[in-house]
Amino acid sequence: METYNWYSQLIKPNWAPPSWIFGPVWSILYFLIAISFGNVFVMFAHKKIPFMVVLPFLLNLIFNFSFTPLQFGLRNNLLAGIDIVLVLGTLLWAMVVIYPYARWITYVQIPYLLWVSFATILQLTILYLNL
Numbered sequence: 001m002e003t004y005n006w007y008s009q010l011i012k013p014n015w016a017p018p019s020w021i022f023g024p025v026w027s028i029l030y031f032l033i034a035i036s037f038g039n040v041f042v043m044f045a046h047k048k049i050p051f052m053v054v055l056p057f058l059l060n061l062i063f064n065f066s067f068t069p070l071q072f073g074l075r076n077n078l079l080a081g082i083d084i085v086l087v088l089g090t091l092l093w094a095m096v097v098i099y100p101y102a103r104w105i106t107y108v109q110i111p112y113l114l115w116v117s118f119a120t121i122l123q124l125t126i127l128y129l130n131l
Contacts, residue, residue: 006072006075007019007071007072010077010126010129010130011126011129011130012122012125012126012129013122013125013126013129016122016126025115028111029111029112029115032108032109032111032112033061033064033112035108036104036105036108036109037057037060037061039102039105040053040054040057040094040098040102040105041054041057043101043102048101049098049101052097053097053098053101056090056091056093056094056097057090057094057098059086059090060087060090060091060094063083063086063087063090064087066083067080067083067084067087070083071123077123077126077127077130078127080123080127081123081124081127084116084119084120084123084124085120085124087116087120088113088116088117088120091109091112091113091116092113094109095109095113
């Protein structure tokens with residue numbers, strides 16, 4: 001409850017979505033991530049792709065799962081802003097490197113890319129508004 005109070009008191013742009021939207025969106029995205037990233041790890045285990053193709057997927061998961069503890073645990077908008085940029089960057093990298101091996105995985109990432117692009121702009125705006 002204390003974390004919710006902290007976040008609700010931050011200055012947010014008028015175009016920020018209501019907080020209830022994040023759960024359903026991330027549920028759908030995590031389903032797509034599990035299927036597609038899981039397939040990447042299986043391809044690597046079967047030696048169908050090199051480690052350098054898997055690396056951005058691993059980094060993306062690390063950065064993705066780091067966001068909530070940085071934003072809501074540490075209550076650090078700056079670190080969360082840096083982290084979300086890293087999520088976006090590793091996602092783009094992952095989409096590019098997997099494309100020659102499994103185009104469908106790149107295409108499945110499009111909703112994730114759209115949401116993370118929006119979330120990056122939102123987080124950087126919140127960071128700026130609350131300096």
